[in-house]
Amino acid sequence: MPRTFRSPQGIAVVVGLLVVVLATVLGPTLSGDAATARDIANRQAPASLAHLFGTDPLGRDLLARTVVATRLSVLLTLGAVGISVGGGVVLGVIAAVLPRFLRRLVTAFIDILLSFPWLLLALFFSVIWGATSTGAMLAIGFAGIPVFARLVSTLASSVANTDYVHAARLLGSSPLRTAVRHVLPNILPPMIVNTAAHASVTLLSFAALSFLGLGVQAPEYDWGRLLNEGSKQIYVEPMAAIGPGIAIVLTGVLFSLLGELLSESGPRRVRAARPAGVAEATGEDENAVVDVEQLRVSFRGEDGALIERVHGVDLTIAPGEVVGIVGESGSGKSVTAMAVAGLLGPEALVESERLRFRGIDMRTRPSAAERRTLGLEQAMIFQDPLSSLNPALTVGRQLTEASEVHAGHKRGAATKRALEAMALVRIPEPAKRIKQLPHEFSGGMRQRAMIAMGLMGSPRLIIADEPTTALDVTVQRQVLRALADARERTGAAILLISHDIALVSGFCDRIVVMRDGAVVEQLAVADLDRAEHPYTRGLIDCVPDMTTDRARPLPVIGVAAEEEVPV
Numbered sequence: 062m063p064r065t066f067r068s069p070q071g072i073a074v075v076v077g078l079l080v081v082v083l084a085t086v087l088g089p090t091l092s093g094d095a096a097t098a099r100d101i102a103n104r105q106a107p108a109s110l111a112h113l114f115g116t117d118p119l120g121r122d123l124l125a126r127t128v129v130a131t132r133l134s135v136l137l138t139l140g141a142v143g144i145s146v147g148g149g150v151v152l153g154v155i156a157a158v159l160p161r162f163l164r165r166l167v168t169a170f171i172d173i174l175l176s177f178p179w180l181l182l183a184l185f186f187s188v189i190w191g192a193t194s195t196g197a198m199l200a201i202g203f204a205g206i207p208v209f210a211r212l213v214s215t216l217a218s219s220v221a222n223t224d225y226v227h228a229a230r231l232l233g234s235s236p237l238r239t240a241v242r243h244v245l246p247n248i249l250p251p252m253i254v255n256t257a258a259h260a261s262v263t264l265l266s267f268a269a270l271s272f273l274g275l276g277v278q279a280p281e282y283d284w285g286r287l288l289n290e291g292s293k294q295i296y297v298e299p300m301a302a303i304g305p306g307i308a309i310v311l312t313g314v315l316f317s318l319l320g321e322l323l324s325e326s327g328p329r330r331v332r333a334a335r336p337a338g339v340a341e342a343t344g345e346d347e348n349a350v351v352d353v354e355q356l357r358v359s360f361r362g363e364d365g366a367l368i369e370r371v372h373g374v375d376l377t378i379a380p381g382e383v384v385g386i387v388g389e390s391g392s393g394k395s396v397t398a399m400a401v402a403g404l405l406g407p408e409a410l411v412e413s414e415r416l417r418f419r420g421i422d423m424r425t426r427p428s429a430a431e432r433r434t435l436g437l438e439q440a441m442i443f444q445d446p447l448s449s450l451n452p453a454l455t456v457g458r459q460l461t462e463a464s465e466v467h468a469g470h471k472r473g474a475a476t477k478r479a480l481e482a483m484a485l486v487r488i489p490e491p492a493k494r495i496k497q498l499p500h501e502f503s504g505g506m507r508q509r510a511m512i513a514m515g516l517m518g519s520p521r522l523i524i525a526d527e528p529t530t531a532l533d534v535t536v537q538r539q540v541l542r543a544l545a546d547a548r549e550r551t552g553a554a555i556l557l558i559s560h561d562i563a564l565v566s567g568f569c570d571r572i573v574v575m576r577d578g579a580v581v582e583q584l585a586v587a588d589l590d591r592a593e594h595p596y597t598r599g600l601i602d603c604v605p606d607m608t609t610d611r612a613r614p615l616p617v618i619g620v621a622a623e624e625e626v627p628v
């Protein structure tokens with residue numbers, strides 16, 4: 062149980078909610094008879110030990126009726142909140158993923174709806190759906206949709222500017238997919254908090270509608286109707302109105318306090334493995350661009366169980382160093398790099414003893430200043446540049462956007478910088494190319510445009526995940542040349558991910574060999590001939606050279622390695 066729920070306030074809320082749940086589930090069974098039994102001789106009796114809230118004009122016990130009314134009041138509240146939240150999420154997500162023009166239209170529509178007082182909207186809808194309990198639920202539910210739509214679209218816009226959503230977009234994720242997988246899980250905590258608080262307002266609105274005679278109709282009754290009936294005898298028997306009033310106020314306060322407690326116990330996306338109180342490990346390299354110790358990454362499988370995919374990886378990258386991660390498909394190369402860049406979404410559980418980029422602790426949620434630093438100092442180049450670039454924006458616009466958003470450059474200065482960056486990565490005729498759309502670029506040129514995009518900040522680390530896999534050999538060389546130029550110009554370190562040990566050994570200073578989510582060997586490229594691990598040797602043996610016997614089959618890496626040394 063979260064710490065906040067163990068405080069006196071938390072315990073009071075939990076106990077109060079338990080009482081409400083019990084009254085909702087068991088109320089009609091336990092108090093149903095007392096709530097309907099008429100006792101004309103005792104009509105409109107004042108509060109007494111036998112009838113704590115008194116009796117109504119038919120002599121029915123008002124406490125029992127208040128208990129029985131809990132079910133309808135709570136269920137209607139939950140139904141209306143469900144409609145408000147469901148409708149709000151759909152409308153808010155639509156508003157967030159639509160193209161700019163349509164998004165403005167939908168947002169303006171939400172704004173217009175919001176400008177009407179909420180209760181007025183509820184009254185309007187209740188006229189449409191009629192004065193019944195279902196009509197009231199629909200009316201109050203629909204009237205709450207604009208509130209949640211605005212909340213979702215505002216929260217979504219704030220999350221949409223985070224690096225991992227940018228990265229998801231760069232990875233080619235569709236807006237809807239990005240919204241569902243990356244945006245919604247991250248806005249869930251504030252949504253839950255607001256839902257709880259909204260439940261309180263909804264409950265009061267039901268009471269108001271029923272009190273006005275527009276909500277629940279006889280013979281059904283909720284707290285609002287009991288309040289309405291009680292108010293008629295308030296001068297004779299005040300408890301007839303105060304009793305249901307207490308139920309409404311206490312439950313409303315409980316929902317509000319629940320929202321407050323949930324907001325204080327908000328979950329963190331990434332958690333550190335270090336137990337509380339254990340001192341920081343020594344061996345930390347303060348100058349390192351990347352400093353990772355015992356990185357473990359897990360994902361939930363289909364059955365909901367956590368499956369660890371990266372098992373305790375150590376990785377340090379010095380300033381300006383070029384490190385290659387090699388390994389077969391699924392060995393955890395990309396997941397490791399994404400964790401280093403802090404780009405894994407909430408579906409990943411990232412644990413580590415240390416996970417730092419230039420001294421920034423990536424295990425905790427970065428501050429606004431740290432996010433800006435990360436945006437400027439990290440560059441990501443993915444395998445498929447066509448899906449990493451926005452097809453609807455000119456290459457120039459995408460380059461300048463990075464500079465304007467993160468570095469705060471003016472449009473003119475950003476364009477000048479973009480032209481320089483394009484020239485540096487050897488894109489011919491930058492002045493013409495800057496106005497073109499990505500599909501007008503060749504594959505290699507797109508990849509170089511991605512590198513140029515990284516140069517728009519002040520990169521200290523360029524992560525290139527299989528940047529040349531989709532390209533032919535000549536173009537591969539151009540892209541690697543552009544990466545090398547970028548490093549020379551900026552002094553940035555490079556983390557190159559590839560399954561091709563030949564490519565990595567020709568480009569990097571150091572090689573990290575991964576297999577099945579673990580590092581099996583790390584060595585300088587110069588020492589590659591002295592690789593000890595059979596898996597590394599298997600990878601090297603797979604690279605044919607001029608003397609390779611073409612009649613001999615290539616080694617089967619997995620089998621060879623497993624036979625010799627288990628990992």
Ligand SMILES: Nc1ncnc2c1ncn2[C@@H]1O[C@H](COP(=O)(O)OP(=O)(O)OP(=O)(O)O)[C@@H](O)[C@H]1O
Pocket residue numbers: 360361370388389390391392393394395396397408560
């Ligand atoms: N979002 C995710 N949810 C669940 N499992 C994932 C997710 N991302 C990666 N994995 C799993 O983690 C493991 C490592 O994946 P990773 O992408 O790092 O491999 P890789 O070595 O980069 O391979 P490739 O070269 O094919 O990209 C794989 O088994 C993959 O299925």
